[in-house]
Amino acid sequence: SPRVRVRVSPRVCASARVLTSASPSVTCTSLTLPLFLCPPTLLLCLLISVQSQNLVTDNVSVVEGDVATISCRVKNNDDSVIQLLNPNRQTIYFKDLRPLKDSRFQLVNFSDNELRVSLSNVSLSDEGRYVCQLYTDPPQEAYADITVLVPPDNPIMKSREDIVSEGNETEITCIATGSKPASTIRWMKGDKELQGKSEVQHTYDRMFTVISRLMLTVTREDDGIPVVCIVDHPAVKDLQAQKFLEVQYKPEVKIVVEFPEGLTREGENLELTCQAKGKPQPQQINWVKVDDDVPSHAVITGTDLLIENLNKSYNGTYRCVASNSVGESYDDYILYVYDSRAGEGTSPSVDHAVIGGVVAVVVFAMLCLLIVLGRYFARHKGTYFTHEAKGADDAADADTAIINAEGGHNNSDEKKEYYI
Numbered sequence: 001s002p003r004v005r006v007r008v009s010p011r012v013c014a015s016a017r018v019l020t021s022a023s024p025s026v027t028c029t030s031l032t033l034p035l036f037l038c039p040p041t042l043l044l045c046l047l048i049s050v051q052s053q054n055l056v057t058d059n060v061s062v063v064e065g066d067v068a069t070i071s072c073r074v075k076n077n078d079d080s081v082i083q084l085l086n087p088n089r090q091t092i093y094f095k096d097l098r099p100l101k102d103s104r105f106q107l108v109n110f111s112d113n114e115l116r117v118s119l120s121n122v123s124l125s126d127e128g129r130y131v132c133q134l135y136t137d138p139p140q141e142a143y144a145d146i147t148v149l150v151p152p153d154n155p156i157m158k159s160r161e162d163i164v165s166e167g168n169e170t171e172i173t174c175i176a177t178g179s180k181p182a183s184t185i186r187w188m189k190g191d192k193e194l195q196g197k198s199e200v201q202h203t204y205d206r207m208f209t210v211i212s213r214l215m216l217t218v219t220r221e222d223d224g225i226p227v228v229c230i231v232d233h234p235a236v237k238d239l240q241a242q243k244f245l246e247v248q249y250k251p252e253v254k255i256v257v258e259f260p261e262g263l264t265r266e267g268e269n270l271e272l273t274c275q276a277k278g279k280p281q282p283q284q285i286n287w288v289k290v291d292d293d294v295p296s297h298a299v300i301t302g303t304d305l306l307i308e309n310l311n312k313s314y315n316g317t318y319r320c321v322a323s324n325s326v327g328e329s330y331d332d333y334i335l336y337v338y339d340s341r342a343g344e345g346t347s348p349s350v351d352h353a354v355i356g357g358v359v360a361v362v363v364f365a366m367l368c369l370l371i372v373l374g375r376y377f378a379r380h381k382g383t384y385f386t387h388e389a390k391g392a393d394d395a396a397d398a399d400t401a402i403i404n405a406e407g408g409h410n411n412s413d414e415k416k417e418y419y420i
């Protein structure tokens with residue numbers, strides 16, 4: 001918004017002072033009036049401020065090399081002339097005429113209400129306060145500050161060590177040079193934000209270089225995780241650099257029993273394998289027996305330990321030790337040699353139990369079936385009449401039986417027959 005100078009002198013009345021302090025946009029010119037003229041002074045103040053609302057412009061931020069547009073706008077223009085001045089107060093445009101020789105300035109729009117001018121290929125030297133001027137009485141001015149933004153160069157990331165040992169602290173730096181204003185630098189490890197320490201250095205010509213340092217204590221899980229340095233600046237987007245952490249760590253050791261699957265019995269063989277993983281990969285893997293010697297006939301081939309013909313005297317703790325440049329780790333296997341027949345018969349007894357169970361179930365099922373059948377036939381037991389004739393019983397053959405039976409129908413003797 002426009003500005004009007006305020007000069008409050010001892011001779012300006014008290015009420016004018018109240019007015020100026022309560023609403024800073026309404027101010028008085030340097031009228032040095034006697035006290036009795038106070039009320040008219042107040043009126044004049046208000047009048048000037050209302051009139052001064054007319055001319056407006058905006059500040060401009062522009063990236064070096066881009067185009068800046070300055071717009072001087074007038075409300076309720078009464079044919080007053082507008083002109084645009086550069087920071088040295090040379091006229092760039094007077095209405096739609098350009099007295100200045102710099103052809104980077106071009107007229108974009110000219111009307112009663114606006115003078116819009118573009119400035120291409122902006123450089124740092126174009127920065128400053130441009131003036132829109134309206135030829136009223138008194139003349140009005142509005143100021144457009146042009147700020148030139150210079151993006152930083154691509155950030156450069158450096159780490160103190162290429163490879164860090166787990167548990168050790170390392171330092172990573174990120175440098176964003178030659179920007180205006182200064183950039184801000186953020187850090188990410190994977191998808192987690194980390195806090196670095198930034199230092200801003202001024203360089204030539206109002207430019208800035210920012211160095212951020214990140215101190216990081218690494219774990220083996222950090223191996224292969226990207227660390228990203230993100231540079232935030234109003235003139236650029238998505239400016240970042242990235243580096244993958246390389247962490248070396250002690251071996252992780254694990255003993256696996258290859259043979260036997262069950263108990264370790266006297267006379268049998270034992271085969272163990274040692275699995276070791278580390279960074280760098282351990283070159284040396286050793287088998288030892290704690291507080292004792294490994295049996296003399298044990299065979300060690302690479303990561304494998306083979307003991308044939310187990311003997312109770314081999315009982316003890318067998319240890320696989322793996323080491324790399326970071327350190328040493330081990331895993332233990334406790335050997336306990338059982339009698340050669342130990343555990344025998346335990347599995348057959350399980351089989352017997354299963355067979356016994358099956359037999360019991362079958363017997364039970366058959367019993368149930370019998371009961372059901374019995375109940376069924378009991379319900380169908382009854383008395384039946386047969387038409388077998390009396391006299392057929394004593395017949396010598398079938399024919400005689402039929403003859404004997406002739407007329408014997410009146411015989412009312414009955415016979416009972418049962419289904420069982």
Ligand SMILES: *[C@@H]1O[C@H](CO)[C@@H](O)[C@H](O)[C@H]1NC(C)=O
Nearest residue numbers: 001057058059060143144145
């Ligand atoms: C323009 O920028 C200046 C500082 O450079 C500031 O004092 C002024 O208030 C700004 N004007 C507007 C309209 O934002």
Ligand SMILES: *[C@@H]1O[C@H](CO)[C@@H](O)[C@H](O)[C@H]1NC(C)=O
Nearest residue numbers: 108109110111113114115116
């Ligand atoms: C100039 O501005 C006026 C009012 O803002 C608008 O109507 C007109 O189209 C503009 N002319 C150009 C060339 O941009």
Ligand SMILES: *[C@@H]1O[C@H](CO)[C@@H](O)[C@H](O)[C@H]1NC(C)=O
Nearest residue numbers: 065104120121122123124125
């Ligand atoms: C932009 O300005 C620079 C100097 O500030 C000059 O070297 C360059 O040639 C200009 N580019 C164009 C396209 O005018």
Ligand SMILES: *[C@@H]1O[C@H](CO)[C@@H](O)[C@H](O)[C@H]1NC(C)=O
Nearest residue numbers: 266267309310311312313314
């Ligand atoms: C076990 O070793 C002892 C000597 O250490 C030996 O006397 C014994 O015969 C061995 N037993 C078997 C079953 O080999």
Ligand SMILES: *[C@@H]1O[C@H](CO)[C@@H](O)[C@H](O)[C@H]1NC(C)=O
Nearest residue numbers: 165166167168169325326327
């Ligand atoms: C980093 O780890 C190594 C082991 O690889 C150790 O020798 C060294 O002292 C550690 N450095 C620091 C600064 O802790």
Ligand SMILES: *[C@@H]1O[C@H](CO)[C@@H](O)[C@H](O)[C@H]1NC(C)=O
Nearest residue numbers: 312313314315336337338339
């Ligand atoms: C080895 O373990 C067996 C158990 O099967 C035990 O009977 C024997 O005494 C142990 N021998 C030694 C030397 O500890």
